[in-house]
Amino acid sequence: MDLILLGAPGAGKGTQGALLTETLGAPKIATGDMLRDAVRQGTPLGLQAKAVMDAGQLVSDDIVLGLVRERLSRPDAAAGAIFDGYPRNVAQAASLDLLLAELGRGIDAVVYLDVHDDAIVERMSGRRTDPETGTVYHVVHNPAPAEIAGRCVQRADDAEATVRERLEVYRRSTAPLVEHYRQAGVPVHTLDGGRPIGEVQADLRAALGR
Ligand code: AP5
Structure with missing residues (x-):
């Protein structure tokens, strides 16, 4: 299954996508994570992307398409993928359609996580990421275990x-x-993404019939 998770920054795309990978037997392809990896590694692409990301703007469609094309060619994405943070505009949606068509596939479903702006700001201020595993936590809603915090x-x-x-x-x-x-x-x-993480995940699975 090829699934797109859509929603505002902090809507919970990464959190819900990570919980869904095993059930769908498909990897999460998160362009934001890939770009942050490139920034951390100091690659030319990462150096180019950093200033754009720090300003909250979108990195160029070509750069992102190259990353997604390479990731989709790996064996674990042969049967489908969960797209988190991609596509980001209509041009990227058209590119993704072409990429998937080359593989004889297409988007099976889109999940839109609807979250109020006030909750978004609160979530972002409390978000913390484990640099070793990439796992995303929240200081109140989903605290990291003491040994990781x-x-x-x-x-x-x-x-x-x-x-x-x-x-x-x-x-x-x-x-x-x-x-x-x-x-x-x-x-x-369309799901109410403002509910607790486990409830959103249950709604998501019900919507997908899994
Ligand atoms: P990206 O990394 O994609 O960021 P984003 O879309 O802004 O989304 P986030 O990762 O901030 O949020 P999320 O929806 O995944 O929420 P999360 O699950 O973490 O992109 C970053 C930048 O990279 C962009 O600005 C751009 O520059 C560049 N970029 C990336 N992709 C691009 C593309 N395709 N084209 C061009 N540029 C691109 O949850 C947030 C917090 O809330 C966490 O702390 C979590 O624990 C908590 N939380 C989650 N769900 C709940 C819940 N139900 N209740 C309470 N707390 C919750």
Whole structure:
């Protein structure tokens, strides 16, 4: 199954996608994670992407397409993938359609996680990531175990001003994709992403019939 998780920054795409990988037998392809890896490794691509990400803007479509193409060619993505943070605009959606068509596949479903702006800001300020495993926690809603909490870090782009910019970019470029996929006849499941993590996951599985 090829599934897209859509939603504002902090809507819970990464959290829900990570919980779903085993059930669907498909990896999570998260362009944000791939770009942060490149930044950490200091690759030319990472150096190029860093300033754009720190400003809360979108990295160029070509760079992201190259990353997704390479990731989709790996064996674990042969039967499907969970796309988290990709596509981000209509041009990326068109590229993804072409990429999947080359593999004889297409998007099976889109899940839109609907979360109020106030909750988004609160989630971003409390988000912490384990740099060793990439697991995402929240200081209140999903605290890291005591032995891990000390090494968890805050994302550079979770500063309040950058979060506001990311929300603007989301509204302008990414939110229209919900209607884009509806018009294309792809099943779009809208879920209340403001509920607790386990409840959202249960809704998600029910929507997908898993
Ligand atoms: P990216 O990493 O994709 O960030 P994002 O879309 O802004 O989404 P987030 O990762 O911030 O949030 P999420 O929805 O995954 O929420 P999470 O599960 O972590 O992109 C970052 C940057 O990279 C972009 O700004 C851009 O520059 C670049 N980029 C990436 N992809 C790109 C692309 N395709 N094209 C161009 N540029 C691209 O949850 C957030 C917090 O809330 C966590 O602490 C979590 O524990 C908590 N939480 C989750 N669910 C719940 C819940 N139900 N209740 C309470 N707390 C919850």
